[in-house]
Amino acid sequence: MELKEGKEKFIQSWGTLGSHWGINRTMAQIHALLLVANEPLSANNIMDELNISMGNTNMNIRALIDWGLVFKELKPGERKDFYVAEKDMWEVVKRIITQRKKKELEPMLRVLDSISKVEGNSEEAEEFKKVVRDIQLFSSKADSTLENLIKADSNWFIGTFMKMIK
Amino acid sequence: MELKEGKEKFIQSWGTLGSHWGINRTMAQIHALLLVANEPLSANNIMDELNISMGNTNMNIRALIDWGLVFKELKPGERKDFYVAEKDMWEVVKRIITQRKKKELEPMLRVLDSISKVEGNSEEAEEFKKVVRDIQLFSSKADSTLENLIKADSNWFIGTFMKMIK
DNA sequence: TTGAGTTTTCAAAATTTACTGAAAAATAAA
């Protein structure tokens, strides 16, 4: 396989993977392109390379920066902004966990909290509360596990955790 | 808050959460409805409760059964099929991990494998291969971590793992 | 200032994904 073809395949499948993980296809493709670029790219480079509009390019670059997956780099003497990707996979995963925990898990925890106080003590109400509290317990464990995970470092994950769970 | 309102809120937010996790809104809502139902429900019960069509109901129930999140239950003397949800959150999460690992992580691993053998030894090609191999290493660690996770039991997660990572 | 280059915004269009409704197939009681 040729280098060019390899890069294209990578961009394509990173895009697909991303779209299943709350990162839209284009956003993930831009990240992929930057991952395999050997130098910082401008918005123009990106739109040419991926055949997407400037508006789309701009919006997704900004989302990537928001998520901490891409950084702006200013080249001295250049008017344009250039961009580079976060290449440390552990960092990438941590940032995605951080975002999704905030956007999805935490709102769910709030809802669970509010509905766990439902009125009534009919059997039906009690059963409902039991289901909710089970989920609440599990979710808050998951939440703090993830909280710990994003504080841990890469070596911990690659080394200790892997062995530990056998 | 009233029980009815609580159940509705739960179904609504479980739907939203699911839609961010590769489970479409309706599919997650059906699962939620079954989670808080105090008895097995028929397809008709479900379509009435959620105001969705029979076709939609049927397709999503079957997807849920496929995923192992819902089970069919036959009531003696009843012609209809009835359905109950998997209520053990640890099981639910394990089944979701299993599905998504198979559908998303594994295809990515195959692509990474194929492109890690890209031709050429220019500096650019070498850098590309390094990026790919880094991701490959990380992904296969993640893959086997998840593999172990889905073999582990709930107590391990709730008890040991939580304390362990402090 | 002015104006060329660059980035941002956002309504409208295109695309993708989910849902419906109606018909066909399956099931099982009569």
Place this chain on the structure above:
DNA sequence: TTTATTTTTCAGTAAATTTTGAAAACTCAA
């Protein structure tokens, strides 16, 4: 069998999401 009930399928439609394109807003050198 026949018939009533239930489940499945899927083409067409609707809804949601993403992308474009063009204008507005910046930015900075001249």
